[in-house]
Amino acid sequence: MATHSKKSLIPTTFYDQAHHPRRGFYWLTPVIVLILYLCVMGAFIWLQQLHNDSVMFVTIDQETRQQRLMMIIVALSFVIVLNLLALWRYTRFRTRAEAALIAETGFRRAMENSMSTGMRVFDMHGRIAYVNPAFCRMIGWNEADLIGRTAPFPYWIPGRHAQHRETLDLLLSGRTPSSGLEVEAQRRDGSRFTARMYVSPLRDPNGEQIGWMTSMTDITEPKRIREALTAAHERFMTVLEGLDDAISVVADTTEGLELLFANRTYRRFFGAQSSGHAELLGGRLGRFTDETVEIYSESAQRWFEVHHRILAWTDGRRVRLQVARDITERRMHEEASQRQQEKVQLTSRLTTMGEMASSLAHELNQPLTAIANYNMAAVAMLKAGTVSNERLLEALEKSAAQAERAGKIISRIREFVKRSEPRRQRVSVQGIMDNAVAFAEIDARKRQIEIQQSLPSPLPDVLADPILIEQVLLNLLKNGVEAMERSEYHVLHVNVSRQDTMLEIAVIDRGHGLHNPERLFEPFYSTKSEGLGMGLNICRTIIESHHGRLWAEENPEGGTIFRFTLPCAPQGEIETKEDLQEQSA
């Protein structure tokens, strides 16, 4: 007690006492005292014998004997005093040790009481040998209710005894994991809690196991928080996994992209690799904007609408988030509706043409009917012989007037047609080709036909109305593609060549071919079940109005070749005199 510092509340005397260096020699004191006592007693007996018997060599007188006795008594007293001193020291040591022990025990008790971990000791037979107050507080039972109890214990949850017994058996067999067990227990008031329990063998100072020490911590609240977190995470994952969008997160590393997260849709399309992400980046590594891009994935064979974003990942790294939506269906619909739109436009144009033709027919029918009527009337009158010259003349004059009316109608049609004459300008053939081929390829791709262009270089400009020529070329390309639908060849050639001042464009198909290609240009002649037979006729009219020619010939390799020519634009001049005149007209 004397040695411990006043500042520290934790007693250290016990420790100090235990390590006292003189501890080992306390047995010496009584031994020395005993030896001394024996010596003194031996001397005394010896002296007694001297008194009785005569000494062989020396005669000892009474005086000397008295003197020696005194010496023995003095020596004996000295030994007794020495002994008392040793005893006093020993007692003092014992007292100090006891005080240290009490302090230590008190400290341990205080520690036990203030500990929040519930401690419990089982003996080797599964009987509770010790519980600490924290354990009692935790389960609500008193120490007295627990000590000495065997299974089933009062804190077991009714109806789940089998499970508890299993845990107990595991505990007693010493196979509990070092990471501890999660156990559930019921308090005295019926409420339940979850605890984490660690088990360690309890050994006596000799190292022999005398029981099992368990320590328990109430983890109900942490567990509830953890479960709530897990549930939230699960909900989040369910949503992410259930999304139809492919979501992936990658980080840039020196070895390329590392896939940090991918939802189910992504894995379904690309597997658990970052290659899909890289593919959908479309080479835009490092550039991130909020714009949406549409990208075709070769590996998934689908179209995606892709969003990118940079995120700070959970570990603080800068990572790329990608959200890709499968828009293949939508694109297909769009393409289909675009084709539909084109078809509708074409049909409506044809319907307008048909309506115009029908109204023209009606218009012309009127004067023709009248002419026929007047003439038939004149004939009838002549036959009957009842006619006067004046009346006959009147009929003929009326007939002539109607013929004039018919003529006027026809010149009106001419006028109308003239107004839609081509507006010729200097244009690049390349532009015309690109537009027409792009349109035709929509159809061609469906039939797996490739359109191959071969153009001379340099390519001269032509004088033409680009819209009309595009229509002609598109018409020829479509015909070619349709003709090759069942052919074993899959390439439709478009060759452009310069012939003096004209440029010739040839569309060469390897389709079914025709016996008499020239018939195609007759109006209302068609080889198609749905055709009107006007297409090529109109095409030829367009080309001829451009001072060119359009004709068809048999392809010696099988199929048909359509050729048309257009005048090249003169070098250096933007517009010719002729064009200026035409445009001002």
Added chain:
Amino acid sequence: MTTTQATSTIYIVDDDEAVRDSLRWLLEANGYRVKSFSGAEEFLQAYDPDQVGVLIVDVRMPGMSGLELQEVLIARDAPLPIVFITGHGDVPMAVSTMKKGAVDFLEKPFNEAELREIVARMLVDAAERVAQARAKRNQQAVLSRLTAREQQVLERIVAGRLNKQIAGDLNISIKTVEAHRANIMEKLEVTTVADLMKIALTHPEGAA
């Protein structure tokens, strides 16, 4: 033939003056009497159902079309066969007009022989229809001349009741019934009960 030609009229309704006029010439050269109109409304004002006639009308006209004119004539119960002039006859229209009793179509430009044949046929038909209409109108007039008592008796004869029963119904003597009956027969110019029934049944409204 010549008699029908002389007493009958061909009505032409067409908005196109040249067609109308030339058709008039053609028909007149063939000896028909022709009246031409530029519109359906104008024709309806001038039309006399008592005249035997044939209507030649253009399907397409501004204002009332040929088809609408047909509807009006059917509603008026006019005994007038109709020939439609079409530029290009279309089947659904032809079927619907035929069902309504239109008789024929003429396609522009006309074939003279066909025109004459159709017109002649239509005129015969028209004469018949006019005669029928006239007879019908006469009988109707006669029926309306019967006294109230005579009409009551006729009603019961048509209903198939015997003289004795009629007498009981009307609270008169059998002799009086017989006298009324004789008067009715005389007024309607019939000799048999069967004829009487025929007239009475074709004009239920007159007998009622």
